[in-house]
Amino acid sequence: MRVIVRIFLMVIYITSEAQAVTSPVADSLYATGNYIKAINHYAEDGSKASGLQIARAYNAIGNYEKAIAQYQNVLSQDATLQIAKFELGKLYLKTKDFKSAEKLFVDLTNVTDDNAEYHFYLGETFREEKKTERGLVSYKNAVVIDSTHLRSLFQLGKYYVGQREKDSALTFIDKGLHFYESDVAMLNLKALAYYNNDEYTKARPYFEKLIALGEHKEYIYEKLAYCYFKEWEFEPAKINYRKVLELNDENADAYFNLGQVFWKDRQIDSAQYYIKESIAVQKPFLLREYVALAGIARSKDDIKTALKYYKLAHQEDPEDALVYHNICTLADQYYKDPKIKLTYYEKYKERFGHKNDYMSKMVGKRISELKEEIHYDVK
Template identity: 60%
Template sequence: MKIVKMTDLRVFIMSITVTLAFEVEGQSLSSNQKRANFTIADSLYALGNYTQAINNYVQSNEQNASLQIARSYSALGRFDKAIAQYEDIVVKNPEAQVAGFELGKLYLKTNAYEEGRKLFSKLIAENDENPEYHFYLGKIFSELEQPASSLNSYKRAIEKDSTHLRSLFQLGKYFVTKREKETALTYLNQGLTVYPDDVSLINLQALAYYNNDEYQKALPLFERLVELGEEKEFIYEKLAYCYFKNWEFEKAKSAYKTVIHLNDENSEAYFNLGQVFLKDRQIDSAQYYIQESIAVQKPFLAEEYVALAGIARNKDNIKSAFEYYKLAHQEDPDDAFIYYNVCTVADKLYEDPKTKLQFYEKFVGRFAKRDDYMGQMVAKRISQLKQEIHFLAN
């Protein structure tokens, strides 16, 4: 039996101790380096350097590294990789609601509606009290064209949080579109109680009244939108029309001119401004703006030509009225009323009863089946003209 000397034993113990110390130090350095990589990655992520952030997150062993990699891919717009990363997290940790929530929103963003529906339904089953889950499920149902389910989800969201503005907005928007004013206003007023200056809610509230022809109630709301900085074309258009319906012609003119300043190709604004001048008995200005309406648009000009014909009639310029009605008829040859006006103006313009008769007979040929007031008047006038021609021949 070999006897181990005490000196050899001491050397052996010391060598083991040194070896273990080096191994522990190596592990400590590796762990520290990984933590450092995560810190560096977070800094890169915060600065928007997502690709380099991903490279550092990959070399980290921190718990949140996988979630940050998914977020980085999403920020880069590489949604397929982001979704794959999120799905991996959720599969490995089904209780990870943060990752599940972000994945659900990404499903919505990438039109993966059925996957999003399943995921948000699962999240709601786990936590029914979160209004955001109900809100996003409502948006997904809307995209799936399931309005009843969508509305139900938005209502559930405001049951959980009565101040959930985005759900109140979606409910208000739906009922404004359906022209259910009172229901829309219930939700919109609830939202405006929370945030009185929310321009989206004020706009919907204004439209609820506007679509119901309650222009006096809509007017101050559109004015409020302008005060809040909503210098938008469609707001000024509706504001102008409210002024017009309220007989505030100068304000209507100013608002329509603002519309034209914002978009000098808005033919409807020119035309409506012409109508304001016409209502205000400023015939020449009315004619100018309606003609400008024609100048900035291409087809369909029948309405403008009819308006100009009416102005020409008011000015007793029968020849111009006749030319405008003919132009309107060329634009819309199927409109019986327009061609009836061609006939009646021609009746005043020409002296020869045979020429007059040609127009009325063309009306009958074009609109033979009409048995309304116009048809009866045309038939009566044809009879009168034929008698007149007969007497002149004798």
């Protein structure tokens, strides 16, 4: 209770720093999002509070350069104004000026050590700067001040989950869930803490709760499916892997793992099917690249290489009539034996001849010419 009272008093204090009278017209314009007009009115007012509102207005419209300059101007008039320092620090963090953000948040924590938000944002700055240990100290300081500070608890839980330190992770995660039992970010961390520790039975209910809360995400279904698989509950595992494929039908791991489930369940044909599907979705589709290389080779009069690349393109997409027609015309140039040439054109006719188009007519004409040539050669 004392923590809550302390935070409430702190909010009153930092807000009261800028309580000088501002223009009611400007305040109305600002409140309704008419920021440019509000800036003009605040500029006429000229008070410290109006200067702060101008900085906020520039920040709101995304003109961060002017917002920063205005905050700096306000602080040049009163370097003790915590609210201006705090908002400027967050803006530095947003614009990735981490050195300047760190300086402001360090100053704020030195001046007012019992504000959890100051410590949290200092922790965020350290995290961005890859100063991991210092960031952890700042998050922990925030939690000491405010045991319900969810964002700090999340960052601490996330770090220890990533380090696979389950017990340390759960210390902070469970504190968060004690106050916010349906927070999906914390539930996700708790599920992962158990999952990464191979405790699939303990992880499963948290993945299920996430789905019940509307988190219909690919990785959640995938991990839930694996939990069921490790518990030898094959039907729920199949259902959840199929959910993954409904969300992403190119997830090779889901196809493979579904195949593994069927294999363990002694359904060999289905296992083979899904593992083959895993291979199929991983195979790169290189039709465009092979056609381009064939075109380059053709421009260099390298018929052999052009033919090779068109054949590779045909393997990528056997249904592309134009690609196979190019194979026919190149084979016609490359081979001397009319019987070999004829086999290519006849294959085209068999595969694509039902199309009553220009290429089919040309192929039919060339087949007649080659047959006549072969006939006279035999004579």
